[in-house]
Amino acid sequence: MRTALVLSLVLFLPTLARAEPAEAAVDIRGRFPEGVVAYVEADGLGDKVAALLASPLGQSIKSHPAVQAFHKSAPGLQLQMGQMFLRGATGRDLLGIFKAVAGRRVGAALYGKKKVLLVAHVEGEIVQRLLKAAETMGGMERKTVVAKDDRGPALWKIGPAFVGLDGNVLFASSVQALAESARTRSGGGLKTDGLQAARAQVGAADLFGYVDLKPFRAMLQQGGKPKDLGQAFFLGAFAHYVPKADWAGFGLSLKPQEGDMWGLSARGVVPLPGDPQQAVVKSFGGTLKPLPFKLPAETIGVLRFKRNLAALWENRDDLIDERGLAGLVEFETNFSNLTYMSFVEEFLPNVGDELILLGTRRTWKAGAPVPAVKLPQGALLWPLKDGKKFALKLQLTFNSLIGILNLQAGQEGANPLLMQSMEYNGTMIHTSRYLPAKAGEMDGRKNLPLRFNFTPSVAIIGDYLVLSSTSELLKSLVDLHGGAGPAPDRINSGLWLEPAALREVLKDNREPLIANSMLKEGDTRAEAEQKIDFALDAGRYLRSLSVTADESRAALGATIKAVFGPTK
Amino acid sequence: MHSELKPFTPSRAHPFDFGAAGHLWQRAAFGGSFDAITETAARSPREAVAALVDGPGDDPEERGLDSIWEAVLGGGDADGLRAWLIARQARCAHQVREKIALFWHSHFATSLLKVRKVDWMARQYRLFLRHGLGTFETLLRAVTRDPAMIRWLDNETNAKGHANENYGRELLELFTLGDGNYTEKDIKEASRAFTGWHILNDRYHFSKTLHDAGVKTVLGKTGPFGGDDVIRIALDQEACGRFLATKLLRFFVTPKPDAEVAASLGKEMRRNGYHLSATLKLLFGSRYFFDRKNRGGMIKSPIEYVVGAARAFQVKLDGGAAVPALRHMGQDLLAPPNVAGWPGHNEWINTASWLARVNGIRNLVTSPSVSLTQAGRALLGDRVPQTEIDRLQKSGASKRDLAHALLALPEAHMS
Structure with missing residues (x-):
């Protein structure tokens, strides 16, 4: 993988060819x-690649120690010999040849x-x-x-x-x-209707693609409807329209952006039928509103879904596989027993139509023992129509859940959680934590076990039901509620990643990553260190990443956007 | 000492050649590379055995694997620990220590399925690595105080007036004497000696108030014995030496060891204070070990098969893939089938496990870094004619296919 990356970088990093006359x-x-x-x-593509290579980003990649090391390696020297041969034959360097043949x-x-x-x-x-x-x-x-x-x-x-x-x-x-x-x-020529429609939906792109899905329809429909409520919820409209679509189109664009950045955008579309099923539209349609929270420090990513759970439940016969439907009866009973409220009559009418998942890097007190594997902290946020109405039932549900976990822990000799409820900046929060590790558990180890990454907590913050993996994140969300968060533009679902924070989480876990490489790849420690450090270093070029889904009257689309920038 | 246990002296008819050195690597270790076996064959049998049993002074691979111990344990993942153990077996230079640790894991068979604490299982396996080549008494005392063992054999509920006999029974039946060398009364009395041997804060804890300090009669001896006294009494029995010697012979030499050889080896074990390192040097250097009738006749356990293949072909073993593959083949590390451990030998092969072996190995030995000839010689010694390996080599198949074809040979499943 690494060799392939270096090769591809080097292939496109020779000195620039002289400008060719326009044609x-x-x-x-x-x-x-x-x-x-x-x-x-x-x-x-020729001009785009040339501009990229001449940009500060291209120069930064070119001067990267791994690329420099490759130039001095045996394959690098072989490549230079090949370049000399090609230059002798054509009078052009590699980029010049690329521009002449595929540019x-x-x-x-x-x-x-x-x-x-x-x-x-x-x-x-x-x-x-x-x-x-x-x-x-x-x-x-x-x-x-x-x-x-x-x-x-x-x-x-x-x-x-x-x-x-x-x-x-x-x-x-x-x-x-x-x-x-x-x-x-x-x-x-290329006059197929689907191809023309795909081109119109994808819009301007450096690379355009089209696939006629009709020959693959049987294969696409083989999976059938989503198997359960969770699958239906997360896959949304895609689960219904992709298997029925006549074609799919995609585009890839590379553009310079402000501040020496370059943006790579990939977009895929499938057509929506002329008369979309109301069940699907009611359950999965709509666009996200601005986030009613400022994002916490060192946020790694936010995942948001615009979904109407009540409509999904109402139309479950149309949207979920028969085997999945059977499981829903049991789910409904368990939900009611655990939460002291009816799932259909009390819960569904009162939940909003969005689900938010948030992940942030966790910081630890300096000098205090930390887990060997340092997990990021995460929270699930669900809007409620009347938060106050749920407060008591939420506390009861939390008590029940922790009680069940503790009972199980007691049976297995595992570690129980200690519960605590408190008011924090005007919000009642319910938290839990593990007692300090037993003396014997720390024999032969300096770092804490995995469970110390978790202090499961819940609260109703404003009109949001918030479940958090740590009390620290819950408290920061209490503090940040009411601030204006990012406002997505006509998006139905999306994942927004902050690579810098993600990289810090990976750096926090360098040792477990090395261990994983040594055990899964059979690497020596030195080999594993080199691999992990290279990946962490290469990650510095990625500045932001998002995956979003949107819908228009005519098409259902998914877009991946990545922004790259030079490193210092 | 039985004549079969006398040192093996090479002769024209029975040389210490590549085949004999390969046999030593297959049985005492997890198999060797072509180069390692060649180097061993250049030594005298005595020097070769001493080098293997004593191991090298410093091993960068072992240092590397030890450096990730906390990360492996910190993940709390049983398969991660299994992958770490397999990596040790495949890569650590002190191979005999890894092999004897696997022997003790089956001897003191403790299962994660009941213990349910990965770090306890990890600590128990480390006991096998630390004390596996020391004296059996030290190991047995440590295992008896090991939290995983205490939970596995329910000694947490062994209390004065309400003795739980599980540990006392297995100590005599499976760990020291073997069936027929003790009475039910001995079990009851021995169990009383272990009352109050409990766990507190994840460590061994002796509860004086729950311990039965009364007089017991165990194996003909009477006194106010505690657990360590019972261990000493058991080790003093002639049957203990014979029992352990038989198990060692069954694991390292032959499924059906000669009773007189076993008795003689047991005597030697007792004479040397149950010192495993000395016992293994005696065993691996003996005529009995190198006797042609004891070569190539044992079915490899799945771990021996997989790790041995990786070592012969010099491939980097993917621990993540090896763990489930071994499970399918019938050997789930940290989860032996019952208190008696893995039965081994013929039990390793049936219609399902054979297919799992032959299919599973293909995904593990994917990029051999040595020639088929070298790997074949390391793996099979002189048990498959070189002409057969040459014939395979000439087939024009890919390196991976050739390796798979070689590893599918029945001889590759034997050692």
Whole structure:
């Protein structure tokens, strides 16, 4: 993995090629015949990659010690020899060759099993030089299968591929008929409705992709409906529309951003049917509101879902698998027994339509014993229509849960939790904690066992039911309630990650990560340290990451956005 | 001393060659690499056995694995601890210590399924590593005070006037004397000596008020015995030496040891104060150990099979994958099937476990770093003709497929 990363970095990090003269756009789409099953198209990647490499981010990667070390290694020296050879053959460095061959518009279409056609707008002269170099120095064989005629250029057989070069258009296929079609432009282009719709929904992208899902429908529907309430809740509308969709589209964009940053955005879409089922819309539809909490310090990530649990429950017959439905009866009974309220009549009508999960790095008192594995702390927040109404029942439920856990602990000789309720800044909070470790438990160890990561706590903060893995996080949420948190833009569900805080959590757990690498990968300690430290260091380039889901009238979309920046 | 226990003297007919050195590595350890076996074969049998039993002075692999001990324990994950133990077996240079620890784990068979505390099981296994090559008396005293053992055999409920006989029974039947060498009365009386041997704050705790300090008669001796007295009385029995010697012979040499050889080895054990290191040097250096009839005839346990394959092919063993694979093969570390430990030998192979072995090993030996010839010689010695290995080599299959084909041979499951 690491070698692959270094290789890919080095491949695109040579000195920049001189700027090439602009050329009018060449139509490659018209060379494709109809009937594509999948299609991928990249446009203008050459300039993007060149700009990235010239940016402070590219320079920072280039000067990274791992990249420098690779240059001095045997594979690095071999690569430099290869570059010298290519420069001699073409007069271009690697980036220059990349720009000449794949830096403009390139399309690849799949027509069936092992039926691929690739068409690229290239610099024909550079391609010719590369082919000649491969023939003379690399022993490549090029056999003419169709001679040049007035319908198109010659068609060659190179290895398993049928290849042709028509001026500045290169085409290659695993099937002669497809290559012929590209050669003679007899295919009719990419006019499939789904492909056009996908392109419109994805919007402008450096890399666009389309898949006709109809041939895969049986496979997609094999999974059936979500198996239980949890699966239905988290997968939301995707579980219902993806198996029914005719096509899927995706796009990938790379853009410079403020402050020497670069943003990478990937978006996937599937069409929504003309008349979406009301059950699905009622249960999973809508957009998130601004978060009514300021985010705590060192927040690692926030996961939010816009879901209407009451509607989901009401429409469960349509939305959940039959086997899952049977389990819901038991769930409903257990819920009522544990919480002293009816799930359907009291709980559902009073819960809001959003679920929030929050994770933060936990800081420990200096000098005090800490767990060997330092877990982040997490909280679940659920809006209530009337928080006060739930206060007593929440306390009873917490008491019951801790009681059950303690009973189980007693039976197994495990450690019980000590409960405590208190008022904190005007909010009644219920917390629990483990007693200090027994003397014998600490024999031969300096660090605390895993359980000391947890002080399970609950409270109703404002109109939010909050369950937290630690009392510290619960208290900070009490303090931060009422502040304005991030406001997502027309998002239905999302995960927002703060890589810097996540990296600190991983750094806190360097030793367990090393242990894991030694035991799972069979590494020596030195090898494991090198791997983990490299990954932690590489993580410095990632500045933010989000995964969001959205819906419009016509499509259901998911977007991944990552922002990268140079390191100092 | 029985003539079969006299030192093995190489001759033209019975040389100390690569095959004999390989046999030593297979049985005394978890198998060796081609280079290690070659180096061993260049020594005298006495030197080779001493080097293996005494182990090297410093081992960077062991230091590395010891350095993550807290992280492994801190995760509280039983499979993490299992992976750590397997990594030790596969990588630590002092192989005999790892092998004898596995022997004691089956001898004092304690299961996590009842103890339910990973750190207690970890501490017990560390006792086997620390005292496994020392004297049996030291080990037995430590195990008797071990919280995992106390919980496993219910000694927490063994109190004056309400003796729980589980520990007393297993001490005599499974740990020291063996069936037929004690009476029910001995068990009852021995159990009284262990009353009040409890756990407090996760440590052994002697409760004077719950201990029965009265006079007991155990194995013909009478007195106000405590637990350590009963241990000493048991170790004084001739049967104890014979019983332990038989178990050692069954584990290291043959499923059906000669009774006279076992009796003689037992006598030697008692003579040397049950010192395991000295006993193993005597055993591994004996004619009996190197006798051709005792070579290649034992079915490997799943751990011996998997770890031995990893060592022969010099692959990095993925502990995360090895733990469930071993479970499917029938050996779940830290969870022996009952108080008697793993029965071993023919019990290791049945229709299900055979398939689990042959399928499971494919995912564990994925990237051999030595040639098939070297790995084959390390693993099989002279039990499979070189021509067979050459024939496999010439098949043109991938390194992984070749390794799998070799490890699927019946001989690869034997040692």
